[in-house]
Amino acid sequence: MSQRPDTDDYRRLLLSDTPMMDMRSPGEFTQGAFPAAHSLPLMTNDERAAVGTCYKREGQDAAIALGHRLVSGEVRHERLAAWLDFAREHPDGYLYCFRGGLRSRTVQQWLREQGVNYPLVLGGYKAMRRFLIDELQRSVERASIVLISGRTGTGKTRVIGQIPRSVDLEGIAAHRGSTFGQLPQGQPSQIDFENTLSVALMKLLSASEGALCLEDEGRLIGRLYLPQALRAAMGSAPILEVEHSLDERIDVIIDDYVVDLGRRYSDLHGREDGALKHEQKLQADLWKIRKRLGSERQTRVSSLMTDAFAAQRSGGGLTPHRDWIYILLAEYYDPMYDYQLSQRSGEILFQGPREHIVRHALEMTSGAG
DSSP: OOOOOOBOOHHHHHHTTOOEEEOSOHHHHHHOOOTTEEEOOSSOHHHHHHHHHHHHHHOHHHHHHHHHHHSOHHHHHHHHHHHHHHHHHOTTOEEEOSSSSHHHHHHHHHHHHTTOOOOBBTTHHHHHHHHHHHHHHHHHHHOOEEEEEESTTSOHHHHHTTOSSEEOHHHHHTBOSSTTOBOTTOOOOHHHHHHHHHHHHHHHHHHOOSOEEEEOOOSEETTEEOOHHHHHHHHTSOEEEEOOOHHHHHHHHIIIIIIIHHHHHHHHHOHHHHHHHHHHHHHHHHHHTHHHHOHHHHHHHHHHHHHHHHHHHTTOOSTTHHHHHHHHIIIIIHHHHHHHHHTOOSOEEEEEOHHHHHHHHHHHHTTOO
């Protein structure tokens, strides 16, 4: 493998989805990494903790010596084999640790001893993370944001999926946005969410001109919060409002929260256990909003939901689900939407069904609008 230089060209690395192996511990990786990064740590969590303790008590030389003892023999051989495999599979890749220091340079040297010259990211994770935080701010300042808004169940995410110059915030957050929006696989870390979002915005703004569409969201998507700069920009952005009848919106909710969500639980837990966990999850979500919904209404919706799932299990179809969904949309989510829309200062540019909103958004994002 020919020599390639170490780099601090973070933009090129992230725009091109350059494969990178992360030398940090698994715990550090879980807290936050980058979209094209792979966890191939020099040390385990326990090994890193032991070295850190040694550093505090006995100093750097003793800590380095302990690290070499911990990662030696068969352990070193196995980890080195994994790094060599990655380097061969990704000859255009890079490696990094937290600051581009001892861990990455140790692995770089061990690879070099095997005849593999593999470059590292100068500054490491810390510098790339700082770059993405700053780049997110720059992207928000540059972008001409248009919000895809509309009442719950109008299928705003479906609209986003048909617009090339858009960022699917809920997709990145792995959550559907509402109290009921948690998906079985869980959400990424806050740092992973921000890093992925920053890269997505950077890619779109680097590719072409034109407006950029985002789905209208609150401060939180599940447990993840939107960066303040983006949230502020969305508060004054112009709006394309999706409009559909209540019956049509109920259809969308059944498709997303009964059929699709039920399928996800069944795929993960099996048909019977998945169905039970699906129903328990929706009931638990309903309980979370009992104070805002009111205890009498929460009890009524809960009973209707129980009856609907029982009817579905006995072959009664999906129609009974319409009753509890109707109450939530008409009596809870619609008043909430009216209030939230009143807090927006952005102009409503156009209102209509999904297909009309898509057509209008495509004209705007292509620069023709």
